[in-house]
């Protein structure tokens with residue numbers, strides 16, 4: 001079975017029956033423009049029970065679906081960002097059509113596990129994957145020429 005489903009990259013929503021459950025990784029990793037929340041900083045509204053303003057959360061939160069939730073990352077809950085330690089995102093810059101596939105490390109070392117490496121290599125077979133490490137470093141994996 002393939003580790004990634006590239007046809008799900010552009011999916012606008014979650015792949016049923018996937019749900020975020022107890023995961024709140026994107027509430028720290030992602031920037032939220034409406035809240036002026038920078039990336040890599042926990043949202044002021046996130047807690048142990050999840051989002052405290054869930055019914056009124058901004059559109060930026062409502063519309064965000066990581067690649068696990070979209071079904072582009074194979075596997076069950078073990079591949080969910082709070083279990084794997086890596087959150088994948090994909091988007092296209094509207095003005096240029098440029099594609100971006102990003103892998104955010106949630107805790108140190110998570111990008112180096114065999115499970116994460118296998119996913120990174122599968123995504124990187126035909127596109128660049130940019131890696132955001134927990135300590136602030138960035139690097140990239142490029143497809144073999």
Ligand code: SF4
Nearest residue numbers: 020023024025026066
């Ligand atoms: S990182 Fe993905 S699975 Fe986790 S809360 Fe965000 S969208 Fe849901």
Ligand code: SF4
Nearest residue numbers: 027043045046051061
């Ligand atoms: S408002 Fe809620 S959903 Fe949005 S980042 Fe904050 S805790 Fe997460």
